Amino acid sequence: MSRVALEHITKRFDDVVAVDDLTLEAHDEELLVLLGPSGCGKSTALRIIAGLEAPSEGTVRIGDRDVTDAEAKDRDVAMVFQSYALYPHMTVARNVEFPLRARRVPPAERDERVAEAARALDITELLGRKPAQLSGGQRQRVALARAIVRRPQAFLMDEPLSNLDAKLRVQTRAELVDLQRRFQATVVYVTHDQVEAMTMGHRIAILDRGVLQQVDAPQAVYERPANLFVARFIGTPPMNTIEGRLTGGADHLVFEASGVTVALPAGLASATMSASPDRVVLGVRPEDLRLDPAGSLTAKIILIESLGHERHLVVRLDDGQTVIVRQPGDQTPPRDGEAVTLSANPDSLHLFDADTEQRISS
Amino acid sequence: MTADAAILPGPVTASTEVATRRRGGPSRRVRLLGRYLLLSVLAVIVLFPIYITVVNSLLRPAQIASQPPTFFPTHPIFSTYSDAWSSGHLGHYLFNSFVVTIIIVGGQVLTSILAGYAFAFLKFPFKRALFVLFLATLMIPFEVTVVQNLTTVVSLGIYNTYAGLAAPFLAWGLGVFLLRQAFLGIPRDLDDAAALDGYGNWRFLWRVAVPLARPSIAALTVFSFLTAWNQYLWPLLVTKDEHLSTVQIGLRQLRGTSLENVNITFAGVIIAVVPLVVLLVVFQKQLIRGLTAGAVKG
Known part of the structure; x- marks a missing residue:
């Protein structure tokens, strides 16, 4: 397997910039996830790697080869599509061997490789069927078999799980990770589903409006989001953000919004003082807020969403802003409309510059 | 209960x-x-x-003209069919019609597949304008262009040949339109997948696009066959020898022989229709699928 690298890639469709100066590398044997909302440019970036779109600017490298101007068939990458893109008039066996026929692989070797791919994906008994006779999950496996049978340098996957039902998706997610490990494959995986990204990716690259926002390991992205977009995009429910200003000195820095006062811990304060922004946004994840009789934030419960193992409490602060508190299922639930006090874990506070939206805290 | x-x-x-x-x-x-x-x-x-x-x-000529007309022949004469076949040389005319029709159908299907694919999948300048131009040819009646076509055929030196009979009909705007629509119904992902699998346009066309457009191609084949088989004006103009006459011209000659043989003419008409009926029976499923293709999401 090989590394896949995009260097200063820009793609314009008339006046629309779909990908803006994207530099990104999937290391050898890495599963890199491109994550972002619809229209963020992630699929376009993948298609540029595949050779299905030509970049307006920049270079694409697969291994040590510059493939920017190479045709899709000459890039030695395999792609799994959201729709699976199986040829409906061919049997599963013909679908899987289709790329080998194009490369004029001798029939004996072709049969052997198809059988091997079918065994790896557990679809041997389906080889004689047509795609219309398969379930969504089986079609997905056939599409994967068609990709691995080629033994390409890298796999590209464009939301391959989004047509599966929730239960099958969880199962297939684990199988894909297992497959990636077994084949030691370099995979560039596109999704809009942050759970997929967090659970599967070695690293996650988050895009918004064609611009790379952050690329890092899933836990690092969760714990230290580079900007407000990432902070709000990663996590369910999303991070609570409150706009306000900072008062006090380095030894006692305080975040203030109308009706909300939060003392910042010393470490956060020193990093913030050097940046000294006028307006800041305080971010705190729902699990870092808790109902605390001794807490400094007064609020009122307006909605309780119970998920069984946990509860999401939607509360309104004194200044009218709503925040979400995640409460473990084994704790006593509050009542609807009850007045409560909250406290935040001081070590898990995030601060962002309200103007640049970039992270301030260390 | x-x-x-x-x-x-x-x-x-x-x-x-x-x-x-x-x-x-x-x-x-x-x-x-x-x-x-x-x-x-x-x-x-x-x-x-x-x-x-x-x-x-199946009636005698006198019975055909009688009043009230006969709806149920009591003493049918089946020999009219053998008479039509032998004295009218229908076998020869049917053969000519088959040759010309097969050339026309083959030509139309091939050109429609190629042009339809180009309009559906390829990117080239003035694509839209050219497609509209193709469609515009459907609005011009054949009679308007018949003189120019005849001049062209004569100057090409293919007057009074099978090639001359077929040449003006080797491409058809409706066929291009029909197959373009069929190809547009093929998911783009298949095109992309084939490109990554190593298939260029030519191989994608024959290995994937054509098999998937089979119902539309079958429908085009039937329409094309019907139109070509029933041609009358062009074969009349472009042939001078009887040995090249198609069945429709042959029927006219059969009628022209004598009023007393009008029952034989009717028998000839039925013989000429048989290939069309067989074609429609064989292709009826594909024809209906082709006509309704794309109407419902499949």
């Missing part, structure tokens, strides 16, 4: 109502009856001329 009703009176009552509705009340039955009646009347209107032709082909 009774036991169920005792246990679950509510849901069973509801499901009974649904069942009654599904089976159809009296008004639904009347509507269905009306629909079948209308379809039967339409079928009679369509089939009656064919029936009368068959009847007339």
Whole structure:
């Protein structure tokens, strides 16, 4: 397997910039996830790697080869599509061997490789069927078999799980990770589903409006989001953000919004003082807020969403802003409309510059 | 049912109502009856001329002209068919029609596949304008271009040949339109997947696009066959020898021989129609699928 690298890639469709100066590398044997909302440019970036779109600017490298101007068939990458893109008039066996026929692989070797791919994906008994006779999950496996049978340098996957039902998706997610490990494959995986990204990716690259926002390991992205977009995009429910200003000195820095006062811990304060922004946004994840009789934030419960193992409490602060508190299922639930006090874990506070939206805290 | 009703009176009552509705009340039955009646009347209107032709082909000429007309031949004469076949040289004319029709159908299907694919999948300058131009040719009646076509055929030196009979019809705007629409119905992902699998346009066309457009291609084949088989004006103009005449010209010559043989002409007409009937029976499923292709998401 090989590394896949995009260097200063820009793609314009008339006046629309779909990908803006994207530099990104999937290391050898890495599963890199491109994550972002619809229209963020992630699929376009993948298609540029595949050779299905030509970049307006920049270079694409697969291994040590510059493939920017190479045709899709000459890039030695395999792609799994959201729709699976199986040829409906061919049997599963013909679908899987289709790329080998194009490369004029001798029939004996072709049969052997198809059988091997079918065994790896557990679809041997389906080889004689047509795609219309398969379930969504089986079609997905056939599409994967068609990709691995080629033994390409890298796999590209464009939301391959989004047509599966929730239960099958969880199962297939684990199988894909297992497959990636077994084949030691370099995979560039596109999704809009942050759970997929967090659970599967070695690293996650988050895009918004064609611009790379952050690329890092899933836990690092969760714990230290580079900007407000990432902070709000990663996590369910999303991070609570409150706009306000900072008062006090380095030894006692305080975040203030109308009706909300939060003392910042010393470490956060020193990093913030050097940046000294006028307006800041305080971010705190729902699990870092808790109902605390001794807490400094007064609020009122307006909605309780119970998920069984946990509860999401939607509360309104004194200044009218709503925040979400995640409460473990084994704790006593509050009542609807009850007045409560909250406290935040001081070590898990995030601060962002309200103007640049970039992270301030260390 | 009774036991169920005792246990679950509510849901069973509801499901009974649904069942009654599904089976159809009296008004639904009347509507269905009306629909079948209308379809039967339409079928009679369509089939009656064919029936009368068959009847007339089995009567003596005097009976055909008699009043009231005969609808049920009591003493049918089947020898009219063998007479039409032998004295009218229908076998020879049918052969000519087959040759010309097969050249035309083959040409139209091939050019429609290639042009339809280009308009559906390829990017090239003035694509839209050229497609509109293709469609515009459908609005020009053949009679308008017939003189120019004849001049062209003569100057190409293919006057009074099979090539001359077929040449002006080797491409058809409707065929291009039909297959473009069929190709547009093929998911783009298949095109992309084939590109990554190592297939260029040519191989994608024949290995993927054409097999998937089979219903439309079958429909085009039938339409094309019908049109080519029934041609009259062009074969009349472009041939001078009887040995190149197609069956429609042959029928005219059959009629021209004598009024006393009018029953033989009717028999000839039925013989000329047989290949079309066979074609329609064989292709009827594909024809309907081709006509409704893309109407419902499949």
